[in-house]
Every structure is written in structure tokens, then in C-alpha cells.
Amino acid sequence: MLTAARAVAAVLLALTGQTGAAAVPVRDQQQWVLDALNVEQAWTVTKGAGVTVAVVDSGVDDGVKELKGRVTKGPDMTSGTAVHDVPPGRHGTAMAALIAGSGTGDGLIGIAPESRILSLPMATDDEPVIGIPPAPDAETAAESPLARALRYAANHGAQVVSMSIGSYGPVKSEREAVSYALGKGVVLVAAAGNDGLTQYAQDKGTSYWSFPAGYPGVIGVAATDKQGRRASFSSDNLSVLVSAPGVGVPVVKRGSGYELSEGTSSAAALISGVAALVKSRHPALRPDQVAQALAAGARGRPAAGYDDQIGFGVVDAAAALNAAAALAGRPSGVVDPSGKEHFGSGEAPVPQRPGPDPLRLWLYGGGTLVALITFCGAIVVLNQRRES
Template identity: 55%
Template structure:
């Protein structure tokens, strides 16, 4: 099972944010934890039956309707997470590994998809399979939401025996953050979508600026909202604490839903939740090609990143704002009450979102100029006689004649003076 470390310095960051009026009063440091998912092995699952196990997820997201249009070919999804085992059959040949961007080494090393069983690699491989799993051939193996998309793996440096993220104060004291570096790297290296199934309780200036930079380049950012829905803080305050990067403006924050479209009890509930996706017992691929299940908003974010990849494959120039609009305007809410802070606008509908994206893309085109219909001269708006034609603008005729006569007299006088001077100069010359 994968659990990321509780941030030891979170209380300091959160207290500062609360003092600025950005966030509610923070919980204790022990109550805050980055967004995480539990990834468990399922010994009974094989490549032959995994499709049946994941059927409910694909149906909940209405993916097969979207697959009639696109399967994500040509799109690269940057996965900011643990390492990805690119050797599993579902991902083989479609994983590119970027530099490791952990805090102890700001981007100097090059990572390699891990073959070990550490929890960070398990988490990264599981999320990659949900986004772009392509099956194993012959109708076997797990299918991701965008099975023809590519993965750009940007592994963060997890530390500790249990694959935990470094303590919060270690990250926040850096001039830049690993997440910020990863977002900028993705935006500069061909990624159209960034999936972040991680987070921390507290904003970071470098991350906020990196988010703005990526959005300005048309990159869509997706992040999990966190698993604090059943925490003591949530019970005491009727809301969950905000998780970042999901809490940054412009990022699509994703909550977790259950098999019936209901909010998952653990899913964080606050205004950072934009949409939701299945996050309970979601089938995934593990390193080495085994299968497991994932519980948490991490899986939900990866699924929505796959839906975004389908939209960007069909409409590559669509802005992040329009992609978000396509998702939110077609999401299905179990309560039918519109937006709420548990499910956001509802569970994503891939088929409907793709169709809506087409409508938005068409609405964004400039229509040709329309030719006004001809109108007969005697027709006009209103009743009664037509008004008389106004006088034409211009000089008064009398003033125009006076001006012309004066000009003519001036020219004649000038010519006479020239003639007189010429004669005088000729008469006074030498004999």
C-alpha cells in the first residue's frame, strides 16, 4: 500500500496562508498529508479478466463513446509522480523518461523506469496505466482512458523506506520546488496535458508561477484534490483543507466518486473540486505487469487526465479554459443539484465532453461576413412620410464667389506688379 508522508512543516505554511486570509485556519501538522492513493495487489486478477474488472470505470466515464472519435493518438501526457515501469506490456514503447526533479538534485540526473517494488514506482506505474494503458493484445490487458497517448514520466525524488515525499519544510525552503520544475519542463518539452496525483497542504509561489506559465502555453493541468474527506479536521469544520497544486487557479482539481457516482468518503471536499471520477477500487497495472486496485483521488485525477488527452487529440489548439468548460458543462451529478464541493460539477462524461469540445471549437471560429438583404427605397422603419433630404454640406455659393473673385484680383495685382518692375528695370539700364 502506498502512503505519502505527512508533512511535518505544513502547519507553518498553512498558518502563514491563513494569516493572509487565503485559507481557513490550518489543522495540526499531523492532520495534513499530500494527496495519495492506496495501491494494492489483487492476486486473482490476470490479463484475461482485467477488462471485466475495469468495465464499471469505463462505463462510469462513458469512454467508449469518445473512442469512436479518438483514442488519444498524438498527445503526450506528462506524469509528475513516481517512476514508471515502461516495460509493462500496457505501456511498452510509449513512455519517455525526463529528468528526476526531486529536491536533492534539481534536474541534473536522468531517471530510468524502475523495476523494483518500491511504492513510488508502483504509484507512478499505476497512474500511467490509467491514463494510457493500451492492453496486451488480443483483447487482453488493461485499457487506459487514452490508450494511444504517450507518457512523459517526470519522477519526483521520493525518499524514505515507504516511498514518502520529503518533509514540507524541506520543499518550501527551496527557491524553486520540484513540482514547479516538473510543470515547466513538461510545458517546454511537448506535453499537452500534465497529470499530478500528488500534493501538499500549502501554496508555493514558484508552483503558482509555473502553473501560469504552462497555462499560457496551452497546457492543461490536472491534479488530485486530496484524501482528507474523512479526516478529523474535515469532521470538525465540515470542509477539507485545500491541497496544492489542485488548489491553484486554472488547475482542474479532481475528486473521487464511487461506483454509483456518489462522493467517496475519503475524497476532500472544498471549492478546489472542479469535477470527479471513479476513485474506489479502480483496477491498475503494477510494475512487472501484475494488476492491482487503487483507492484515492490519485486514480481519479489520472482518469480525468486521460479524458483531457482525448479532447486535446481531437482539438489540439483548444485552450485550457475551454477544455475545463467542456468537462464541467457535461459532467453528471448524482444529486442533480449542480455544483457541490464534494463532486464539483459531477462525474466526467468523456463522450459528452468530447462532443461539447467540438461545439466550443466551432463557436470559436469567426463566421463569414453576412451580406445584408436588399431593401426597396420606399420601405423604411416606422410610419409616416420620409424625411426630406438634408442639405448637402459645403461652402455657401456667395462666399465661394467672393473668395474666387478676391483670389483672381490678387493674382492680377501680383502679375501687374511683376510687369511694372520688369519695365522699370529695362528703362534704367545702360545705353
């Protein structure tokens, strides 16, 4: 079985170290990300209040202004003990703020700025590990750190789990924990991986599958650039359901300040934020319905409708809320103020009840009765002719 450090490090993104904050305010830097996901339109309906997103990553710095008072720290998932004093990590802090950053003091604002974070640390090492060959399925009774984290999240009130982590090869305990969390109604989101430029991907035309993104029921997220095109490093395989910005995405630094990030990690955190918006508005939606809403509302859909590079396209938060409303049978409330009905009329159609259509039944029954009367009349006429 993979060690905890290796499991976390496999697809942790490399932060570029660029700041740019002195010249350009971070809110201006991140505006293109908000626009790409159409988040501000979604905020007219919900900002994620009432939803807790578990961040399975390195520890989260709850001292940064964007996350103060918003973070609950869970135990160290690598030890299986009740240790809560895990030092904050650079990567976990960045991902948490992308999801739930409050925007305090003109700081970075997350996709679901009124949601809360449950930090479930799995490592303190933020350095990425690349080039690891795929590992065999670890059929072992031992519970992996990720499996522990998923069960903890499901049992402690998380409605969404964000996993900007990955390893090669499925693990039995993780498959079971994924099923457990999904059964509890928890939406699971994971980075598809950063293996798009590996020699294997270039030779085979597809990337190694990364887990947990590869487990059934988990929403695998690819990374796109500012033009909505697949980022060259983003893994391409059938674990990809949707995509989101993953190139030049501003993030919060541990301690203070900002920098730019690259990787499917950022994309997964952003989609976790959109999932939080959907669960805030429609808390009863099942995980598969949330995934369906994200896919149905995506923009920049491939010509074939789907491909293994960007999935069904770049998620549109407002359109996802409309799609979720249709699945829930409720009005969405998301209306384009321009009146151009970019997302439709804003009123989701109520799904038809399953079963026969009463009008069609009457038409069918009436037609059958007329045919029967005509047939009987023809028989009577023929009998009369024979007798005469």
C-alpha cells in the same frame, strides 16, 4: 518550503494489494470504470493519438507490457539535474497505465490508449503521508520540484500534465509555473486530496485545500464510487471541478500484474486521459476550454448544478468531446449508434458570431423609420388644423 518527498507523498493513494486477476480478467474488472466515463463511445472518434501526457509522480516502469515503447523518461525533478535513471515507482506506474495503457495482450487499457507518457519523477517513496497541518505560503525564490516539472513538461511537448500528488499550502514558484504552463496551452489536472475523513473535515464540513489542485486554472478532481457518489475519503472544497471513479479501480503493478486502488489519485489520472482525448481531437483548445468541456458534459450533476464534493459531476468522455467540438465550432463526430441521441445529434451547433443580429437591426431600423414618419405626419395634420 515543503521537501520534495513530502510534496509528492501528501495525497499518494494507498493501493489495496488485492489482485483478483487470476479469477477475473483485468479488462472485465475495469469495464465499470470505462462505462462510468463513457470512454468506449469516445473512442469512436479518438484514442488520444498525438498527445503526450506528463505524469508528475514517482517513476514509471516502461517495461510493463501496457506501456512498452510509450514512455519517455525525464530527469529527476527533485535534484534539478539531468539524472534520468530514477527507479520506477509503484504509484507512478499505476497512474501512467490508467492514462495510456495500450491493452496489449488483454491487459489493462488506459483512457487514452494511443497517447504517450512523459515521466517526470519527483520521489521514489510511494507511501502516503496523512495528517500534515497546512503549511504557510512559501514565498521563496527557490524553485520547487513541482515547479521544475511543470516548466519541463510545458517546454518538452506535453499537452496535458497529470498530478496525482499534493501538499498543503501554496508555493510562489509553483503558482508561477502553473501560469507558465497554462500560458503554453497545457491542460493541468490534479487530485483534490484524500482528506474527507480527517477530523478537520468532520469538524468544519470541508477539507484542507491541497496543491496543486488548489491553484487557479488547475482541474481539481474528486473521487466517486461505483454508484457515482462521492467517496468518503475524497476531499471536499472549492478546488473540485469534476469527479471520476476512485474506489476499486484496477491498476497495473510495477513489474507485472494488477491490483485495485483507492484515492483521488486514480480519479485524476482517469480525467487526465479524458483531457488527452479532447486535446487529440481539438489540439487548439485552451486549457480553460478543456475544463469547460469536461464540466459541461458531466453526468450525475448535483441538484444545485455544482457542489464542493463532486464538482459538476462525473466526467463523460463522449459528452466532453461534443462540448469541446461546440467550443471549437466543429462537428464532434460522436454519435450514439443506438440512435437515441444520448449526446445529441452528434453535430455541434456552430456558435453565432458576436455582435448585432442583422435581422433584428433591420426590424429595429424599420420600426424606427415608421415611427418617425407617423410622428412627422401627425405634426403636419396638427399644423393644418391650426391654420384652418
